[in-house]
C-alpha cells in the first residue's frame with residue numbers, strides 16, 4: 303500500500319459473519335451516487351447497498367422494475383469510487399437474472415467487472431438456487447432477499463406485510479435455509495413479522511439484515527433518502543426519519559432564488 307494513503311480496514315463478508323458471531327449489529331444503507339456514498343461511508347456504515355430502489359428514488363419510477371443493468375452499473379461505479387471502508391453490494395435488476403443461471407452469472411460478472419462492486423444481491427428463495435451456486439462458483443459473493451420482494455410486486459399486487467400466515471412463514475424459513483446452504487453470505491428480510499424474522503436469524507448462521515423486520519435480526523437496512531427525510535411521501539411504519547432534509551433543501555434553494563432576484567447574490571466578495 304502507498305505510504306501516502308492511510309490504510310482503512312475494509313469490511314469483508316467474513317467480517318460480517320464475525321459481527322453476527324459476537325452479536326455486533328450490522329448497519330446497512332443505500333447510496334446511488336459518489337457524493338452521498340462518500341458521506342455514508344465516512345459516517346461508518348458497514349454495508350452500502352446500491353439498491354434497485356434507485357429506480358424510484360433516482361429516476362422517479364413507480365416500481366423497481368424499469369431500471370436496467372447498465373443503469374445499475376452506472377450507479378454502482380459512482381458509489382465504488384467514493385467508498386473506502388464499506389462493503390458495496392449491488393442489486394441485480396429485474397430481468398437480468400430470472401431467465402436462467404447463465405444470464406444471472408453474466409449479469410453478475412458485468413456488475414463486478416464494470417462497477418467494481420464487492421457483491422451482488424438477488425430477490426427470491428429456492429427458485430434462484432442454481433443461479434446463486436453458479437455465481438458463487440465464479441467467486442462472486444451473493445446476498446439473498448426474502449419477504450417483500452419489490453421486483454414481484456405485480457404478482458402480489460400490494461406492499462403489505464409478508465408471511466403473516468403459517469404456510470408462507472414456513473416457506474420463508476425453508477427459503478432462508480436453501481440460500482444459506484447454497485452459500486449466500488447474508489440475507490435481507492423485508493417487511494415480515496418481527497417474530498418470524500427472529501426465528502430466521504436464530505435458524506440460519508449467516509447474518510440477517512432486516513427492513514421492517516423488527517430488532518431481533520443481525521442488522522438493519524434503510525433507503526438513504528427515506529432516512530434523511532428527502533422522500534417524505536414514503537412513510538411506512540418501519541421508517542424512522544433521522545433528518546428532515548426536504549425543508550432544509552427547499553429553504554436553502556428558496557433563499558438562493560430570493561437573493562438572485564434581489565441581486566443580493568453575488569456580492570463584492572463573490573465576484574472578480
Ligand SMILES: Nc1nc(=O)c2c([nH]1)NC[C@@H]1CN(c3ccc(C(=O)N[C@@H](CCC(=O)O)C(=O)O)cc3)CN21
Pocket residue numbers: 354355358359366450452460461462463493524525528533536537538539
Ligand atoms: N424510497 C424507497 N424506499 C424503500 O424502502 C423502497 C423503495 N423506495 N423502492 C423499492 C422498495 C419498495 N419498498 C417498499 C414499498 C412499500 C412499502 C410499504 O409499506 N408501503 C405502504 C403500505 C402498503 C400496504 O400496506 O399495502 C406504506 O405504508 O407506505 C414498504 C417497502 C422498499 N423499497
Ligand SMILES: CC(C)C(=O)C(=O)O
Pocket residue numbers: 332351352353354355356393447490492513523524525
Ligand atoms: C430496500 C433494500 C433492501 C433494497 O433492496 C433496495 O433499496 O433496492
Ligand SMILES: [Mg+2]
Pocket residue numbers: 353354355366393
Ligand atoms: Mg432492491
